[in-house]
Amino acid sequence: MEWINNLPAEQQFALFSLLKILITVFAVVLPMVAYSVVAERRISAWIQDRVGPNRVGPWGLLQPAADGLKFILKEDFTPNYVRKVYFWLAPAVSMVPALMTLAVIPFGTKIGNQNAVISDLNVGILYTFGIVSLSVYGIVLAGYASNSKYPFLGSIRSSAQMISYEIAMGMSVVPVFMLVGELNLTKVVEYQASGAWIIFKQPVAFVIFLIAAFAETNRLPFDMPESESELVGGYHTEYSSMKFALFFLGEYAAMIAVSAMMVVLFLGGWTLPFAGLNEPAESLVMGLLQIGIFIGKLLLFMGLFIWVRWMLPRFRYDQLMDIGWKRFVPLSLANIILTAIYLYFTYKK
């Protein structure tokens, strides 16, 4: 390992960044996506008093491999009337933003002498919102490219829904940054390590963010874009095989990204308020333990996403817009003003 230390700083940085990207995406997030699909099926079966997929491997744990193989072997059918370029582009565009968001998420403090964050950007949160806002293109393009009625309606609904809830989501985190005084996500976690988690200081912001997250990831009770009973399959009606799988997996990747954001913003990131786990890691074991804590919290949110999906019925479209614009936007504005008043009176010079 001598040669790594002998490299110039720039190359070392590039090498480790590449390594971090590869490990996060291919060794952590993609397997997690695959297994959240299994979790979804097993938990839904459990809620509905069924058994669920348990045949492939011990307790059905090899199900993702079987599913993946099945997706690849299915015929990749492209209907004659679609707009080809966009039809190919849309599934990729829906998968990529979710993975790109993870670049600024601090999932620990240090492993060895490397920071456990791919890019410690000083406008981290704006970056995540910017990238999340791009994910709407996947759905819009899918609807447009399919050139038929149900996907089109689904995509129109979805773009309206996602833009509306982005506003509520963006405004709900403003008080968080008023408290912290920084836009950097690492600083947000440090702030929470030295005091209480932000969920206890800003419960309203957390609730708004959580609900907006459901809407942003198109999960029930906000799965308007693909509501099966009205729109067949919504925006991915015309898709089959691996292209459909990309939409399907993109949804779970987006869930993971949003959960990671919630863990960092409201649940203290890699910290736990006891046993000295609030301190930055000094040994390799501690570094890995912190990442473990982070993933544990993240899985909690994934469980919540899945649980809610099988417990609640779908909203009607006008109700959804009403909640977004007439409840959450004013509520988060009021939250910003209240926080500002509180900070004005407690601010020490």
Added chain:
Amino acid sequence: MQDTLFYIFSALTLLCGILVVFNPFSRNPVTSAMFLVLTIISMSGLFVLLKAFFLAAVQILVYAGAVIVLFLFVIMLLDVKEEERRRFQKFGTFMGLISVIGLAAIIINTTNQTFTIANQSEVQSIKETFNQSGAAETKPLGKLLFTEYVLPFEIVSLLLLVAMVGCILLSKRNTSKEEAK
């Protein structure tokens, strides 16, 4: 490294910008809108090279994430077929060229005036502050907006508010009249 990235991003910005208005392969408005997205993303790449991270993020968030999605929305809902059939407009192209030349003249003129030998020291001090803090750190930007430039800021906010109220008023159905009928 930074120089190479600058050339890549500026070439992308220019190329995609040209393809928005002058695309020989497709007259489809959606394609134009998608190239506009690419233009904006590569432009925010240029902002990142200037260390203006805030501007870069906001550029993507507001333009690529919201404004052009609404463009697409309108294009798709109106289903603009006519535009695809129409050929290049000579008058439009001519006027476009004239405005490009005019704008370029203004920019070149201003740049030349700023970088004359007379205010070399001023340029140097700007360069130093830039190297120290980056072009637009979020905090100094916010402070400037709410202290030195508070009047223009408030005027812009008022304008946006007026636009918003106007929009709602125009798109609102006149329910009382309909009920009377």
